[in-house]
Amino acid sequence: MLASALVACLECDLLHRQPRLPPxxxxxxxxxxxxxxxxxxxxxxxxxxxxxxxxxLYVPANALPIMDTSSLFGTQRDTILSGVAFLxxxxxxxxxxxxxxxxxxxxxxxxxxxxxLAASVQMRAAWRPRTxxxxxxxxxxxxxxxxxxxxxxxxxVALVQISTLASIHAGPGAAAFGAVVVLTxxxxxxxxxxxxxxxxxxxx
Numbered sequence: 001m002l003a004s005a006l007v008a009c010l011e012c013d014l015l016h017r018q019p020r021l022p023p024x025x026x027x028x029x030x031x032x033x034x035x036x037x038x039x040x041x042x043x044x045x046x047x048x049x050x051x052x053x054x055x056x057l058y059v060p061a062n063a064l065p066i067m068d069t070s071s072l073f074g075t076q077r078d079t080i081l082s083g084v085a086f087l088x089x090x091x092x093x094x095x096x097x098x099x100x101x102x103x104x105x106x107x108x109x110x111x112x113x114x115x116x117l118a119a120s121v122q123m124r125a126a127w128r129p130r131t132x133x134x135x136x137x138x139x140x141x142x143x144x145x146x147x148x149x150x151x152x153x154x155x156x157v158a159l160v161q162i163s164t165l166a167s168i169h170a171g172p173g174a175a176a177f178g179a180v181v182v183l184t185x186x187x188x189x190x191x192x193x194x195x196x197x198x199x200x201x202x203x204x
Contacts, residue, residue: 007036043192047118050187054111057176057183062104064173079173080104103177106142110184113139117191126199136193143188 007016007027011034016027027036040046065077078086080103087096113135120132 009034009036040190040192043190043195044118044121046190047114047187050183050190051111051114051118054107054180054183054187057180058107058111061107061173061176061180064176065171066173066177067171077171080177107180107184110139110142110188114184114187114191117196121195121198124199129196129200132196133193136188136191136196139188143185 008014009016009029009032012029012032014029014031016029016036028034029036062080065079066083067078080099084096084100084104087093087099117132117136117139120127
């Protein structure tokens with residue numbers, strides 16, 4: 001009973017006793033003045049929206065060039081995968097694996113995991129709620145390092161630029177890649193993990 005009578009502010013995490021308000025009125029946090037919600041508003045819809053946008057942009061992020069290199073020897077366009085191949089053939093095996101993992105595997109794994117969580121909540125599934133809760137915490141942990149993807153691409157640009165006469169410009173794939181990182185972060189932040197447990201309460 002006590003847990004259901006408390007509401008946490010989604011902005012500053014201050015706990016409040018759940019107010020009893022007339023219809024149409026709003027409750028605000030006494031610390032930061034943010035609106036109080038028992039749950040994240042439109043959690044599932046917002047999660048799906050950010051997730052679908054990230055999935056769509058994931059294809060051009062890997063297919064389009066992330067940088068255009070111009071030098072006396074000509075112009076070269078590199079995608080993430082061609083950059084990984086360049087690092088591998090040049091002997092930078094550890095960095096090639098790091099770039100591939102951070103720029104290809106991590107965003108894809110986050111999208112798959114969020115899809116599993118959102119779909120299970122959408123279908124009111126009651127299977128393995130603890131496992132799904134741990135999966136969400138894992139996504140949150142990985143999300144703290146999401147910007148590592150951007151830094152890895154920056155390192156890749158610096159390594160490819162081998163001459164002061166070379167000029168490197170960001171390609172359309174770089175914008176798509178950055179958008180995928182941000183959108184997956186928004187999708188994870190929009191998902192309300194308490195929805196995982198709602199199906200258990202509906203069972204007789």
